[in-house]
Amino acid sequence: MSADFIKRINDATGMELNVVKNLPTRKGIALKVEENGTEMLLKAIELLTDDKTATPRTRSLQKEARILKEIHSLTGGLYVDSGKVDDHFWLLRKWLHGKTAFEYMSYARTMPCSLEHKRRFVEDLLQMLKKVMELYALGYLHGDLQPGHFIIDPEGRFHLIDLELAVKANDPDAAYRGALVHFVPPETASGMLVDDQHIPLDPVSEIYSFGAVAYLIYTGVVPVAYGETMEDTGYEFPFEEMLKAVAQGKVRSFAQAGAEPFPELEKILMKCLKKDRRQRYQTFEQLEECLVKLINELNRD
Template identity: 25%
Template structure:
């Protein structure tokens, strides 16, 4: 396990300014050169993220993206320290999409709430697309379900339509990568350009994973040993667009998701249309 780095004084000072005084720091995650804390103070709560080693550029990118978006609910403070970069953002209170679906995965109910939560996540992605942005790294933990609606997080790879592709982007988490992105990465086209359609593919994959606990494609049925193939081999298989879907554990929901997981981008619904499909599913 990688030791949790200390919180830089500059980031700590920014967190204390935002929270109205001394904060308690709770370690949350530390991986791939990015560490995150929850900072709780007398007048508020924020998230503190630092980038070090390979994570410096990602934290800087996310800070730049949040500033360009200009959304009040994502008001952020950022900077650099000796050895890395830091970012302080509002703390969104609520469960992740993965947590919203936990009762359904455990077979204890909650399907109606999961469908509402899934539709809310789709609408949040649709709103992002309407503003001209692509998230490009949707994952089960990247949507927080607050009383005011779903708030997306982790914008390090997000891209504004019409601008140059983000240098170094390689398609996101491989199991949620749309076939056209996987094919572009396999060809060495980089930097790869995400689209609204590839976001919708990942969105449907996230919801499939949250409902079933497994990835949406059935590698075993396709004769693929994931360990032997490695990430590149899995990616190349996804690029064919011919892998079968994993067995359904909630057929009605997963049938609604299948169109968004189509191999051909033009055959997929939009994120907003996917929300409507989910609301038609019987709990």
């Protein structure tokens, strides 16, 4: 299928793409390809299908293509091309070399966590938050923040990728069905439990997700305890049970996660992760201000 599909794209576009390797994907096709030594990511999904789970995926891929074209200043010109070939929609973007935030910031999980590592970790969190804020300034909320969607390239530049679930900010009719359970806020988890197709998404929801991402990167485990005890770090639970735990706000402390103490950071993240959204930071700028203040305090130590 891969070779035949690539041939059809090449015939339609005049490109000379070659398959490097197949990539795992939930639906459709994902390939690492190259043309004249330039590596790219090719994603495709069938347009005509009776699969109800594939239809939203098709719309999501088309949306990502549209957003990548629109906000090329944020993505560093990742977008290459997109279109329809026979019964498939495809998106081609440049291959982004680098490490995920979880890999890049693994220094924070070394024991003991030094003052230097604490400073660096908060500085890196600020760089991650900056990308979220840049996307919001361009009119979008990411909707699927997770460690693997923050990529740090070999030059140390931070990138926020995978915009399939992004929504237009302040759009009450935006189609949003939730994202990866480990990082969605309680209000989103509640919507996912009833299969709401238009779950509200705003900066306060996104701030929870950012806090959950930062928590996992620092502690190595997700913030919500899915098991019977707060110390149980297992993930092997039915999806609905995990959603219920998120909706109930079962957020564990750093100590319950077995993480190195960092009370100043923990205080900030716990505010991000409040079950009651009114108790969280209400704007990205408020969260940024607290992280900057923490950096200044660490620099005085």
